[in-house]
């Protein structure tokens with residue numbers, strides 16, 4: 001049985017009377033994750049893949065067991081799963097490796113959507129400037145949706161690579177990522193799927209989706225900060241040059257040259273964040289035990305209540321789609337009040353939401369607002385959290401009488 | 405709720421609701437400032453004659469704190485010499501960053517005292533002031549080039 005009330009007992013921080021509705025920024029961590037990290041440092045800590053004493057074996061086992069758990073969760077081979085600091089580093093790894101290694105060359109075209117988080121936008125844009133490639137932008141509609149016809153239009157301009165988000169972090173739009181990958185594959189275009197928001201909410205099997213690469217972050221799905229992953233199709237990873245050079249990633253080093261280690265180590269230079277991977281693995285184990293159908297239904301229902309109740313308040317404007325393409329994230333503004341003032345006010349009601357541009361300035365510009373308030377729901381949120389926020393918004397005219 | 409009142413005092417709200425220094429000044433030098441954390445932009449205009457600020461206005465979109473602070477600043481800059489203005493701005497920024505500044509030197513800027521307890525909002529309160537400071541430095545440069 002899926003019971004949010006029961007689940008909340010696993011999250012100490014939620015014992016405080018706080019409606020935590022900033023899950024798109026980062027989620028809270030359950031006890032098993034926190035305990036696993038503590039256990040690692042108390043009982044297993046040592047450097048991995050270096051030594052053969054018992055402790056080193058334990059650390060290496062914990063590290064590789066997490067890799068297998070996470071790879072299994074997304075349907076990849078463990079060798080295709082590279083540990084990084086998170087989505088941002090995963091995308092930068094790809095971009096630098098493509099450009100430096102010549103998989104992308106001057107004159108090539110790269111497509112990204114305007115719904116991207118800056119981390120899947122700025123690396124491509126900046127490296128394009130440096131290396132003389134051309135950016136092709138896929139537009140969204142007024143609600144932040146991406147249509148397959150817009151994607152086709154961009155792909156048919158002869159692009160080599162399409163980088164896009166599976167779920168937008170500013171408006172909560174779930175993109176037709178399977179269809180988009182299919183269109184790209186038909187045309188021989190490489191796909192980079194930003195899974196930072198998608199993977200915490202939707203079971204993604206990379207082989208079924210058919211993406212070439214996928215980036216995601218542990219901290220947005222119950223895991224610790226500073227750890228994440230990059231999935232890449234084996235034959236592509238084999239062809240790519242390393243992003244970071246150093247220890248662990250080498251095969252043999254001589255004064256003349258260096259040969260590189262096998263996958264995935266070729267892309268994992270330096271001492272890794274082992275405790276982070278242990279926490280990441282535990283987070284995935286927690287998620288894998290949940291009934292995902294129920295979880296999704298619950299999150300969708302809470303976000304729908306928020307949207308529909310907010311829409312009934314005359315001084316509230318809700319952005320993004322209000323149908324089945326929307327999930328978890330509700331972006332809105334109060335007429336006559338800056339989002340910063342709204343989130344400060346909500347804080348006084350013990351409601352945590354984010355306000356600002358959400359690292360998605362092109363998308364906000366497209367819908368014509370400089371900033372929004374964003375409430376984002378995860379499965380441990382309850383009707384109480386949502387009601388508290390709605391109650392606060394209904395009372396906002398008491399503090400700011402000119403609103404409305 | 406009381407905590408909220410420390411930040412959003414009636415005085416700040418009244419400044420916000422009556423932005424009498426809002427608008428452009430034709431032919432005056434202007435400079436844009438940004439708050440990187442929220443993406444807000446403000447543009448400050450200063451009209452200077454013989455080293456004295458004859459008019460000061462601002463444009464832009466922002467929260468109650470940043471907008472009311474811009475209003476107060478522009479009012480306070482009127483008829484100040486550039487070096488006086490710079491000193492006044494430095495004092496306000498010091499004050500907002502928690503340094504000790506004699507209250508009698510702060511004037512209406514003292515109304516922002518409550519903001520100091522909200523570190524994430526100090527940037528909102530100082531946005532216009534940082535922008536004006538940069539603009540004054542530019543204007544002084546132009547003056548000394550001319551002189």
Ligand SMILES: Cc1ncc(COP(=O)(O)O)c(C=O)c1O
Nearest residue numbers: 086087088117119169196197217
């Ligand atoms: C859609 C999306 N992509 C990328 C990122 C960047 O993730 P990280 O900061 O964990 O690298 C985020 C996080 O805010 C996101 O929401």
